[in-house]
Amino acid sequence: GQQVMQIPQYQHVQEGEDFTTYCNSSTTLSNIQWYKQRPGGHPVFLIQLVKSGEVKKQKRLTFQFGEAKKNSSLHITATQTTDVGTYFCAGPQGAQKLVFGQGTRLTINP
């Protein structure tokens, strides 16, 4: 079945350093969603990308959707302690289901 792979599984950075997580799908995706889960919390929707090659920004966060719509990335510039958490990508499977990547857990040394 469809798989969504996410790397790295863990990333530890110094505050102020950049961070990137990558998401790769075994099949072409119609869209991709990104979620953030704070420690002890639940996943919260960040953004959705739909178009091939799309780039969207939310303050220090930059989201990209690959030209072939099989990969995506989330880049955080100059990380802050508030960025700590696990970031998930998710792509649709069929008409109704969502397949999540394994997540990238970001920890930050202040």
Added chain:
Amino acid sequence: DVKVTQSSRYLVKRTGEKVFLECVQDMDHENMFWYRQDPGLGLRLIYFSYDVKMKEKGDIPEGYSVSREKKERFSLILESASTNQTSMYLCASRPGTSGLYEQYFGPGTRLTVT
């Protein structure tokens, strides 16, 4: 704001017990989902429902069943709890069927089976 609530944040049950996890959403969403979250495995779909009394198996339905008698409520049932069902269980809802809609998650229930 959409609110998804789950009946318990923490639950401890014994092997063989029947366990009910309740989820309620207050935004009249059509779709509801149950996931389990385990370290390194992300979120895996157990069951979902796209309408009252309608349900479909997700990727890991074995050992679980669900019930959706009312639109706002989606219950996950562990017929006979086992230790390998110790996990974080997350409920989610979504306004419609399309994968273009975002999912709204509840706070989660951390279940320990001893």
